Amino acid sequence: MLLRLAIRDFAIVDRLELEFQRGFTVLTGETGAGKSILIDALALTLGERADASVVRTGRERADVTAEFVIDNDAALQAWLREQALEGDPGQLVMRRIVERSGRSRGLINGHAATLVQLRQAGDALVDIHGQHAHQSLLRADAQRQILDAQGGLAEAAAEVGDAYRSWRRLVQARAEQERNSLALNAERDQLLWQVDELTRLAPAAGEWEQVQAEQSRLAHAASLIEGASAAVDALSESESSAGSVLAAAVSRLRALVTYDPALQDFVALLDGAEAQMNEAVSGLRQYAERVDLDPRRLQELELRVEALHGAARKFRVRPEALPEALAAARARLAELDQASDAEAMAREEQRASDRYRQLAHKLTEGRRKAAAKLGREVTSAMRELAMAGARFDIVLRPLADGSAGGDEQVEFLVAANVGAEPQPLARVASGGEVSRISLAIQVVASKAAAVGTLIFDEVDAGIGGGVAEIVGQKLRALGERRQVLCVTHLGQVAAQATEQWSVSKRNDGDQVRSVVEVLAGQARVEEVARMIGGLEITAATRRHASELLKTR
Numbered sequence: 001m002l003l004r005l006a007i008r009d010f011a012i013v014d015r016l017e018l019e020f021q022r023g024f025t026v027l028t029g030e031t032g033a034g035k036s037i038l039i040d041a042l043a044l045t046l047g048e049r050a051d052a053s054v055v056r057t058g059r060e061r062a063d064v065t066a067e068f069v070i071d072n073d074a075a076l077q078a079w080l081r082e083q084a085l086e087g088d089p090g091q092l093v094m095r096r097i098v099e100r101s102g103r104s105r106g107l108i109n110g111h112a113a114t115l116v117q118l119r120q121a122g123d124a125l126v127d128i129h130g131q132h133a134h135q136s137l138l139r140a141d142a143q144r145q146i147l148d149a150q151g152g153l154a155e156a157a158a159e160v161g162d163a164y165r166s167w168r169r170l171v172q173a174r175a176e177q178e179r180n181s182l183a184l185n186a187e188r189d190q191l192l193w194q195v196d197e198l199t200r201l202a203p204a205a206g207e208w209e210q211v212q213a214e215q216s217r218l219a220h221a222a223s224l225i226e227g228a229s230a231a232v233d234a235l236s237e238s239e240s241s242a243g244s245v246l247a248a249a250v251s252r253l254r255a256l257v258t259y260d261p262a263l264q265d266f267v268a269l270l271d272g273a274e275a276q277m278n279e280a281v282s283g284l285r286q287y288a289e290r291v292d293l294d295p296r297r298l299q300e301l302e303l304r305v306e307a308l309h310g311a312a313r314k315f316r317v318r319p320e321a322l323p324e325a326l327a328a329a330r331a332r333l334a335e336l337d338q339a340s341d342a343e344a345m346a347r348e349e350q351r352a353s354d355r356y357r358q359l360a361h362k363l364t365e366g367r368r369k370a371a372a373k374l375g376r377e378v379t380s381a382m383r384e385l386a387m388a389g390a391r392f393d394i395v396l397r398p399l400a401d402g403s404a405g406g407d408e409q410v411e412f413l414v415a416a417n418v419g420a421e422p423q424p425l426a427r428v429a430s431g432g433e434v435s436r437i438s439l440a441i442q443v444v445a446s447k448a449a450a451v452g453t454l455i456f457d458e459v460d461a462g463i464g465g466g467v468a469e470i471v472g473q474k475l476r477a478l479g480e481r482r483q484v485l486c487v488t489h490l491g492q493v494a495a496q497a498t499e500q501w502s503v504s505k506r507n508d509g510d511q512v513r514s515v516v517e518v519l520a521g522q523a524r525v526e527e528v529a530r531m532i533g534g535l536e537i538t539a540a541t542r543r544h545a546s547e548l549l550k551t552r
Contacts, residue, residue, distance in 0.1 A: 001452045001483045002042075002126065003091075004067040009056035010044075011037045012505070014513045024479025026494045027487045027516075028527055029503035034514030035487045038503070039128065039457050042066055045094040045106075046122025047115050052102040057511065065095045068125055073452070076124045085111045085121075094121065128455045129442045138426045144410040147394060150445060151370025153363060160359045161404040167352035174345045184336055191333045194315065198329065201311050203322035211304050236281045243281070246274050360407040367396055367410070374444065381440035384474070386467040389418030392437070436463060443474050446482070454478060456486040464490065469548075472496030491531035495548035502527050525549065 007016045012034050027035045044050050045066040055062045070076050071090035080086050087093055087109025095107040096118070106113045108121060148157045177184065236243040250270045257263050312319040371394035378392040393415075396408035403409075413422035414437060425437065446454050456475065463471060472493035478484050479498060488494055500519045505512050519527050525545045526537065532548075533541035 047119030
């Protein structure tokens with residue numbers, strides 16, 4: 001249930017904080033006062049798209065916060081935990097901020113939220129029926145979605161859609177294979193040659209770096225031995241070697257330590273240097289002995305380097321990437337072999353077709369049952385809305401090849417009078433009749449809705465007289481089970497509400513702002529009288545308004 005709505009600098013609203021109650025609440029007021037703006041502000045927190053135009057003139061940002069009670073919604077609470085969006089127990093706070101630049105931010109319980117997350121939460125919280133809902137009812141896809149929602153078939157319909165798309169992808173793949181068979185065969189021949197060449201070469205992962213390093217070492221073996229031997233000679237074996245000079249220096253300084261102990265530190269350093277030099281000399285001797293002068297091995301390596309380098313040029317890859325090129329060629333060849341197996345593709349296509357047909361048949365059966373039930377319920381609701389001889393039917397027109405929506409097209413038919421032939425809803429001439437049919441469908445649909453808050457934004461357009469009073473009664477009955485908010489211009493509807501708010505415009509000099517007041521007592525009588533009588537409110541219209549309010 002919606003508990004509170006706080007709006008700041010949204011359209012012509014500067015600052016409003018509204019607290020909502022259970023039951024049936026109406027928002028009334030002059031045209032342009034901002035009634036629907038309040039609904040638009042709420043819709044913004046529920047994930048509707050927004051741009052800079054919603055920011056109040058002269059302000060930097062619009063800020064809307066909606067607070068809901070969700071203590072009885074275990075599924076929504078579980079979703080919040082999964083998304084790491086928990087807040088205070090039993091409460092949910094949705095917030096949306098739109099900057100003058102057009103950028104917006106969404107928050108759920110103070111946590112940053114994506115537009116998708118706002119919509120997912122909003123779908124579980126509020127069901128908004130707009131004043132132009134009857135326009136969408138004329139679309140075939142909207143009619144199908146309404147039927148599936150009422151029959152609890154939305155998940156099955158989604159599964160059918162997935163199965164259909166999978167099947168059609170396989171159909172297209174097989175057709176593509178047939179169209180491109182010559183090109184695919186040419187590609188296959190090319191890949192066979194590449195795989196044969198690279199398989200005989202057998203490049204190994206990391207081989208290029210290894211053979212390069214070994215080839216370089218063998219190519220310079222003589223220089224390496226000569227260099228190591230020369231270093232050993234200079235350090236220890238010649239008459240004037242560095243080792244001899246260093247040993248003499250250490251010996252002389254050690255003799256002088258007796259006269260100045262400060263020299264001991266230098267002696268220690270030189271001792272260390274002498275030890276390290278001796279260790280280096282020993283290592284260099286061993287290195288010179290290990291270096292292998294192997295012309296045959298060097299020739300083998302040079303041939304291998306040339307072979308790898310040549311293959312890399314031929315296949316236009318780096319030498320070190322030859323193993324990956326071989327793996328990729330093998331994988332692509334396997335794909336082509338599989339794709340070229342027409343019988344296997346046909347079998348897979350048939351399996352996908354059978355799965356779609358099975359799911360679609362089951363969906364059709366569910367739709368037949370749901371169509372009969374929804375037809376009866378909407379017919380009953382239409383007759384309560386002063387369409388005494390009207391009948392509402394739903395037909396399922398078969399589609400020979402099926403579709404992502406199933407094996408049939410869903411179409412709403414209406415017979416406005418007794419004995420009249422049912423016609424597609426799009427052909428109903430009277431705008432008032434379309435509005436009443438739309439309202440009947442919405443009221444029936446709302447009974448099955450799982451959300452706790454239902455909002456009707458001027459869905460009673462085109463309705464008047466006694467029908468308007470019936471509409472008010474039906475909305476009030478809904479309000480006994482759900483929280484119902486309704487923007488209306490009809491006094492007969494407003495009089496049925498348990499609570500009435502008046503929305504008006506106030507001029508503050510340079511700018512206009514919306515003001516909302518809760519009406520009670522005589523103030524409510526005056527507002528209902530204004531809605532009934534227009535600009536001139538007479539004693540008769542006041543009496544009529546009082547009588548309407550007493551019949552609640």
